Amino acid sequence: MPAADPYVPGHGNRRFGVRSYALELDYKITTNHLSGRATLAIEAVEPLTQVALDLYGLKVAKVRVDGRPARFTHRERRLRIGLPSPVPAGALVRVEVDYAGKPRPMPSVFGPVGWEELTEGVLVAAQPCGAPSWFPCNDRPDDKSSYSFAVTVTDGYRVVANGVLAGRDRRSGRTTWRYEQAEPMAPYLAVLHVGKYVSSAAGPVELVHPRAVEVGKNTAFERQAEMLTTFTELFGPYPFDHYSAVITADDLEIPLEAQTLSTFGANHAVAGWSNERLVAHELAHQWFGNSLTAARWADIWLHEGFACYSEWLWSDASGGRSCHELAAEHHRRLAGLPQDLLLGDPGREKMFDDRVYKRGALTLHALRALLGGRFFEMLRDWTSANRWGVVTTAGFVAHAQRYTDGDVAGLIDTWVYARPLPPMPASAAV
Numbered sequence: 152m153p154a155a156d157p158y159v160p161g162h163g164n165r166r167f168g169v170r171s172y173a174l175e176l177d178y179k180i181t182t183n184h185l186s187g188r189a190t191l192a193i194e195a196v197e198p199l200t201q202v203a204l205d206l207y208g209l210k211v212a213k214v215r216v217d218g219r220p221a222r223f224t225h226r227e228r229r230l231r232i233g234l235p236s237p238v239p240a241g242a243l244v245r246v247e248v249d250y251a252g253k254p255r256p257m258p259s260v261f262g263p264v265g266w267e268e269l270t271e272g273v274l275v276a277a278q279p280c281g282a283p284s285w286f287p288c289n290d291r292p293d294d295k296s297s298y299s300f301a302v303t304v305t306d307g308y309r310v311v312a313n314g315v316l317a318g319r320d321r322r323s324g325r326t327t328w329r330y331e332q333a334e335p336m337a338p339y340l341a342v343l344h345v346g347k348y349v350s351s352a353a354g355p356v357e358l359v360h361p362r363a364v365e366v367g368k369n370t371a372f373e374r375q376a377e378m379l380t381t382f383t384e385l386f387g388p389y390p391f392d393h394y395s396a397v398i399t400a401d402d403l404e405i406p407l408e409a410q411t412l413s414t415f416g417a418n419h420a421v422a423g424w425s426n427e428r429l430v431a432h433e434l435a436h437q438w439f440g441n442s443l444t445a446a447r448w449a450d451i452w453l454h455e456g457f458a459c460y461s462e463w464l465w466s467d468a469s470g471g472r473s474c475h476e477l478a479a480e481h482h483r484r485l486a487g488l489p490q491d492l493l494l495g496d497p498g499r500e501k502m503f504d505d506r507v508y509k510r511g512a513l514t515l516h517a518l519r520a521l522l523g524g525r526f527f528e529m530l531r532d533w534t535s536a537n538r539w540g541v542v543t544t545a546g547f548v549a550h551a552q553r554y555t556d557g558d559v560a561g562l563i564d565t566w567v568y569a570r571p572l573p574p575m576p577a578s579a580a581v
């Protein structure tokens with residue numbers, strides 16, 4: 152079967168799309184045992200006699216299609232379900248999968264991704280292909296769906312998933328936490344956090360953290376609400392109803408965005424630019440990556456370049472070093488590194504190479520120099536025209552071209568589709 156996305160072979164299927172996921176899960180922390188039911192509303196893109204979902208390391212007990220028991224095989228990472236009768240293109244089927252086991256991270260060329268046990272609790276860090284480590288899915292970034300979560304854990308632990316907390320039911324020492332993610336979401340952005348957390352609000356954003364980890368004044372999170380205001384002015388309205396930063400008790404190597412929330416380690420709370428920039432970076436992903444998701448991983452610069460540029464914009468807006476100064480510094484650094492990376496198709500091994508981030512940000516700085524005063528108008532229109540959708544570099548070029556008589560395609564060709572580093576853009580101050 153051809154790969155749905157060449158960067159993550161073996162994942163995803165283009166013969167159907169998932170319109171909604173409902174995950175009802177029961178989790179035992181002490182034994183890392185997960186059991187539950189996933190209900191997927193699947194829409195056929197072409198006539199189907201079977202559907203193949205991605206699911207890793209968990210055992211499937213039963214599958215039903217439109218309420219009737221269905222045959223299935225589960226080998227390696229593929230759950231193949233025979234449909235009792237052929238499904239025509241455009242029709243919907245409801246697939247229920249009962250499954251259980253001890254979830255573990257999924258091995259990949261990017262290292263282990265997905266489900267991760269903490270000292271006391273769990274997180275999911277699924278980018279780009281770890282979603283099958285905890286639920287059956289169509290694991291491609293451009294198949295976005297609504298989600299609902301009902302996750303039951305022992306009292307005393309807090310569960311965080313995407314979207315808004317819709318309710319909590321307590322029964323015999325266990326609590327079911329219900330979350331609704333109404334806006335479409337890519338599977339890799341679905342997350343689950345379980346931990347001994349408290350929740351504190353800081354303006355419009357929520358901070359979820361162990362009581363012992365300080366996240367208020369004099370921490371990297373102190374100005375997160377201001378960042379939200381700044382980015383709303385620059386990029387347009389915040390695309391979701393809610394935003395949380397979840398800070399784990401454990402230290403983590405890197406933070407990671409998910410839809411409506413981001414994950415940080417306790418180490419990232421320490422005040423200072425090196426962490427504050429990460430808080431800004433992950434927040435900016437709500438616009439670039441989560442609301443507007445690259446249709447293919449080859450276009451990852453549409454996430455990381457934009458999020459990195461947002462760090463520089465925040466620095467500038469918050470009285471730190473100017474965006475142009477940071478751009479110049481990173482241009483000098485890039486000039487001293489090998490110029491063997493193609494930003495518009497870096498290859499999966501280099502998908503998260505730091506040069507994708509920095510050169511992506513510099514591409515936007517160059518575009519800003521070309522567009523002048525209309526740059527942020529262009530960005531705001533980009534986020535509004537493509538809200539909750541999928542995007543491509545070609546679409547971005549066509550969009551940006553409407554705001555200038557200059558040659559946007561030529562600029563993108565030299566920055567995104569050629570390897571040598573173009574000269575530092577002129578000052579974008581306008």
Ligand SMILES: [Zn+2]
Pocket residue numbers: 432436454455458
């Ligand atoms: Zn990022």
